[in-house]
Amino acid sequence: MLPSDKCHQDQMSLLEQERLQPQMLPAVQSAQYTLLRKYGELNGPQHVSDVEAKTAQQARKKIAARLTIAKLFHRYRAQLIYNKHNVTVTSDTPTKGEKICLTVYDNNMMVPLTVKNSEVKMVYLSFWASELVKDIFTVSDCHGNIIKTLTQLPLRPGEAYQIQVHFNSEHAGFYEQLLVFKFETRLQSTDTFEVMRLLEINQRTSYDEEPFTTVPDSLCDIETVKWVPVEGFNYSLLPMAVPLKGYEMPDSIKDLKQTTMELEKMPLNWENYPTKFHLLLHLEELQQKIEIEKYNQDAPLFRHKDNRDLLILKIACAAKNSHWRLVGNKLRVCPLNPLGGLNETSYEAWVCHVDLENMWLQCNKGQVRVPQGQEARENIMIRTRLIELESNPEQCNAVLHIVAASAKPSPYLVFGPPGTGKTVTLVEAIKQIVTRQPCCHILACAPSNSAADHLCEKIRAGSIPTSMVYRLYALSYPVANIPPKSLCNLEEKTRTLLIPHKEILMWQRILVTTLQTAGRLVSGGIPPGHFTYLFVDEAGQATETECIIPLAGLLDPQTCQLVLAGDPKQLGPILSSVVAEKHGLGVSMLERLMNNIVLYKSHETHGFNNRFVSKLLRNYRSHPAILKIPNELFYAGQLQPYADKATYSAYCDWECLPRKGFPLIFHGVAGTDERDHNCPSVYNMAEVEVLKDYLKALVRHFRKKGVTKIEPNEIGVITPYTKQVEKIKNALQTDKDLRQENLENIMVGSVEKFQGKECNVILVSTVRSYPKLTAHKQQVTIGFVNNEKRFNVALTRAQALLIVVGDPRVLKTEPIWNKFIHYCSEEGGYRGITVSDGEEEEEEDALPNVHSE
Template structure:
């Protein structure tokens, strides 16, 4: 009987949408009286512009003709119409991204993104749910609370100011849901009346409590006939329209309207935009660092950007996990501000949390008046760290913009890529400010020709750039772009620097199209200008970053930096990701990664990596609610309990992740209750941990049957055949990594096969795995440099260990070419430093 049920399940769509009775669906389709609600407080941008430009000095934005965006989404506060999505129009059939068809390419992509977002909203629709008043959340009479499952995990994209459509339910005498007119003729047919009997309240989100998974909704004019509702969420119209307009502006910067090539060189860099160097670099970098702990690669990246000798192209900092991307961006910002007193930097990140981190680090060196964190009014105050709040501007109980004079004095403005739209609407872009300068000069000095305007924003730095879509990056990029005509000369063009890692999770999009899921960061690194360079990471072999030599000259100076030193993880944890994603180039530099080695559960070599086999079948919640695995959750909690009983770490030092949200719910429930009772353990979906780290990471792969793998891949779910999720999962751990899964299923993925082969070669498995010969097919057969060095270290005597302590780069002491190159490089740098000291 079980086999029959399994066969039936295999033929069904396990991701089918939850069944909703037809009577409830019909309610949403019936005509209704629509009642709007008061919009949430927002910035009055027109009034803001008048405070510094009056009404005569800034023309209306003519970069877009009305017909260019007539199909874009309306303002989020316009409640009289359902937001459409941008039409691809002439963009149909444009599959190749080129300078000529840049706008059309992304026009079609944004259309699909809008449609996917609408589908996402439909998937989160709620039926027959209560609305109640909660005095603790908001005591005002027109404010109501709505519980939204999944709000904590941010699976639903919703912000303060968004519209939530509420269909009030009506019931007949039998208690069944009814809709339409209750007046019928002699034949029992409904008679249409001038006013509909059904009500739709277009409520507005005024507050979000993700911890309690509740929305505070403003609902004006609510007639309490029934407090049960159907709930429909709407697409964030303004966000879509902003990216659409940024793409269009990008096309104008690429086209004939522009007399300079800045935008073209930023989006489509060519060799002619670079700088050829004919001499070798100095061995010693003479920088007075703010952060004295910067390593050589980080310092070199900062030095290259400061000297501006790589050309007019984006400078890209490629930073694998734990290599200090943010540290490098912060140092670069401080150096730029210190070198040029007139510098004003726009510093962005794709997420609020990443932007907050930038502020926290910059605030250690910048005065309050020199640093500002711009938040949209849609952000709630509890989400902002206390250390960041002093750098935010609050007006009338919401986040807003500081005065024009205050903002112009500020040296560094930090915000998210999307929230740059606030600065755009406030007319503070380089093009707007240059126009204002010229207009004022013409009025004050009508008899003299205006001098060339000087750019206000001298640089754009984006951290975690691989997590932003290209249209999102175009928002800040078009904001700092020089005027298309009669602007400053090339020597004054703004810098553009991105830091990120294209091998970790990319942009979060509703659409699965590559055009939206490929970031500008990743696309540029695939261009010949970067990927064919002899010093590119992809060109290195044997795990050694080869230095520039005389015989390579002349050569394009690399407009990129490869960070290689990992300050997070034990070498055994790094071995597989370094080999698969980073050409075996990662160097373990972390200290105190041996703190969990005394745990008795480690196998084989005793390294802090363990694969635990689990064959218990995965199960699916009713109505496609998601996948979970009870036995796997039990194993994970038992491992955590074992570490806690041995007093090796605190609960907050543990992270348990799963790619399936249903399994996350099971894990949380099990860990919080007896017999485990571990409420402080961090448990969440895999995506939530990108950028974070924990001493011990337990990965619950959950999927133990292969019959649903194709559906997982089609939906972009799971951790099998998902390279970036695999890499993120393995690189969060500092001192211990445990993976729970079925090796018979995982082996079907070449990346998991390589990890399993690593575990089996070194005896790190708890349970049976496929034969080593099968595992070593493809990438699984590659033994990484870090693995070889770990094995070598295991056999070293005391003299070797003493020699090892004198060097940082290698894990083993060998006589190979790599070690000799490194030793000679250290000796040469020491000689140069001593020579410079003598010269002084």
């Protein structure tokens, strides 16, 4: 607390001192500002309306005002929270220092406050209350009169003045109200002091929660591991015919400043192509090494009671996206001897799964044997007409050009926006090739196992005999995830994976694998002229260096047609190194070709050259209302709604829609950013509460229709933060109403998990909001929620109903979210907290002015 003489010397209240200081506000964009960077034909420059620009300006001003209030609060909280000079501010509700914290389950409540003068002389009271969330709190006097401020109200000795703070909200959320009481010992006196009270109300939806420990079923009844070394394990039967060079990481790469300077002098061209990508890959490797080394630890391991080769290691909260990179890594586990040192014998294991608390390790099972009794090839006739595609000219064109290899020796690109059927197009092309070219050999790749599995499944379901489709899995792939009776490199008797001999692999007509596992084909000596077609699905998710793996050793451009399919406007590669991403490693080959190579750019009049690229235009997934904003933002409005009306209209009469016939909701939530100790991932419990309400309403909707179990792909919940995924999953288990339902088919995951997938109903939790006023860090940011590719993927997964839950006070500062929220509001699809727009009112003074009338 400042000495009282210092307060007198300043001759003004602390809050008024700050009010008179010039404030540095965040930069506000002009009334006409462009959207995020657009590339090539894909979007072109687009401008927002004056209304959207004005709401964005207001949102930034409100953030600036809040940051100023927070700054005052933290600077003066030590001086202002106490009751002083026998003048007290008390409440029936227990307080913690300056805070009154309440958890409520009703829509409204009242908090009484009593200001009492126990001094021997009169004091004069002035009062100010913040409006951090609009239309939530009102303050009234003892007669019920609404007051916003008080100015120099006299309080005689022994006299008390009562006020009532009324809370009213129909929506769950976290709400704050800052109350400042200023006291003067005489009129126009410089002898002043202040008292603050911060009211925090956490409004929840229901009482019905019960404790639940989120331990996966596979961790039940675990026991300490007893180590048994595995001898003579054979990882592969395919010998190394093409030795791979070693590329040791140079020590100089650790000097990021120097490496960055080198990269800035190196615009990509044919002369520096290998050198630049070597640098970028070393940067990525360095960052991954730094992150993975965090998990090097002496920690207890446990073995599952049913699977003796599955080990579980307890870990701290994984860093952002680190679980994606840990999976598939090979580890060496060293048990401790009785003296605490390392045994000479160590054991190898694979990381098969990582969550926020556990790393799952798969040990080797033993000797792998050659598969026997492989099925003979079947010679069957396949339809040659494009029956499924004959009503879609873009797909037909793509198939015809791929089969004819019209782009050879250049790659052929299939630009497939969401729901336009790019995988269907590839499958039809593969069918036609197999039919017309009996001697062909096709390699179909994807950047991830899930994408490769999806592609393989679609090929097998497309009238192609299963005996023609061979799935080559990496040795680290979880055996339990392999479909039964699948033609692949799984040795059924021992249930272990192997890499077959070269002759077996070359015998396959259609070989499906990941881009990285395709490297085993190169090192195994399969010649470049063997494959006649090389397909890469979801090519936009792969780094260029990853895409090159099968190309560099297997592609003969004179005899093999390369086909890249994907969407550069959806998620790109996931990287660790910020520097590597900044200098181009995050740009896929598909995106670079479409951005930089004239051959693949769209002509202003004639569009794309169909000999080299096809853009699919017919969306077979979403209700037109759901498709509208992503279509305008990312696809120049060219996408055409062709989804089945009976499917996309399934929720148009849902009782919870703000406007019938418009199956899209943006629900504005006043939440708060939260983080657990030592965990960087963010979560927002207010949004979890709102999601629970919508899930309960959906369950009631199903029950009315006689549906007792939610089917797969009916409901998906997307959120960009791993910790929020965990909180939502916990809510499904702890809420009594939800726990008793059959919700195991509801998929909850990150945006990455949903790329390439679709559900009838999608709920999105954006998470980012204000920090609490009491938080020491008052940075307001929406982080990678503002990534336009994540935005595009999240909003285009829904077929019939899209519900987005977020804080408009923060989201409206960014153009893409501002446009989406404005669209929902204009169409009658907005629900939740009130956020004043330009036409409603002028911005109020951000700072408390207790002298104003």
